[in-house]
Amino acid sequence: MKILVVNAGSSSLKYQLIDMENEQVLAKGNCERIGSMALLTHKTGDKKVEVEKEMPTHSEALDAVMKALTSGEGKVIDSLSEITAVGHRVVQGGSEFTASTIINDDVMAAIKRCIPLAPLHNPANILGIEACTNVLGKEIPQVAVFDTAFHASMPSKAYLYGIPYEYYEKYEIRRYGFHGTSHRFVSQKVADLMGKDIKDLKIITCHLGNGASIAAVNGGISVDTTMGLTPLDGFMMGTRSGSLDPSVVTFIQKNENLSADEMDSILNKKSGVLGISGVSNDNRDVCEAASNGNERAKLAIEMQNYQIIKYIGAYAAAMNGIDAIAFTGGIGENNYDIREAVCDSLTYLGVELDKKFNLENAHIRGNDIKISTADSKVAVFAVSTDEEMVIAKDTLELVK
């Protein structure tokens, strides 16, 4: 059984074709700049095929992907009929979706109803679903896997904001949380690595990438998470501010005469590690600048670490203790220094990092490792997240 995993952006389409018999990725790639002269980069094993052509919509992009999968140097299947089903990453499932679901007309309508909550993401995800229907036909089963679903279990005390209740009733303004597929995968992986039932564990998962979030997972259930109504909330990220005093927003808007959209762009694209360091949003560049003595780069790293440490403390309090912490995402899987800096401030919880092992295994390269000592009261792991595999597994489970 082969599952196609699709992650559609407004002008991009990322995909993986996974053989579920052995959970092997047969091919993966990305179409960029859909809408004009687009570029498809298709990889199978160590082969890389590039196709540059006009792709006015996601349908032409998906068509190019299908051609790459079935012909030429990057061919991995004989015909499209070998694809059993398609799993889509859908960013916002609102309060409607608490789990992955087979897509039908009602589900499409509900995903569309969630557009006001994710105006940049859901329309793109819908384009991806429609492109699959156009290119692969109506008969192929398609599944939606929501970034928000894992956090749908949060209690109202965690998901409501302290603003007039009518805004929740009128617009469904609340914390939804994102990266749910990753937090679900990583927390289960931690339980497996510990050889324990996830129901008996309190785990904090730190997904540290360009976008970053932390979740408190109690007994396998997300009870709180840092991202909120949108993925802007929480701690400082590559270009996003994370939480701040809401008055900062109105103050800057008034004094700089900015529209809501302009302010939104500053908070989402010009803030965070980029905004403080003035160097880059990329962790590698900022770390390099810091090691060359750039004070603002150092400050950006210190601020991000400090905010992560505070959230871990908050979630340890929210769950009345923790058994494990996991680091994942591009930064969590590659930057031993952040893992060490964070763990150094968690000794009060009984965290004891095996610093030598953590350093020797700075890049975990697809593996999962325990980086705490045998005596550490809290087990600490670096885990390779795999959101595509979760989407493929959910898809297979549902179409079975």
Ligand code: ADP
């Ligand atoms: P996203 O999926 O949110 O775009 P990723 O999970 O791919 O982000 O993480 C991107 C971040 O990971 C970047 O800041 C990048 O610098 C960092 N990163 C990737 N590889 C390394 C590495 N080898 N060392 C340090 N940081 C890394």
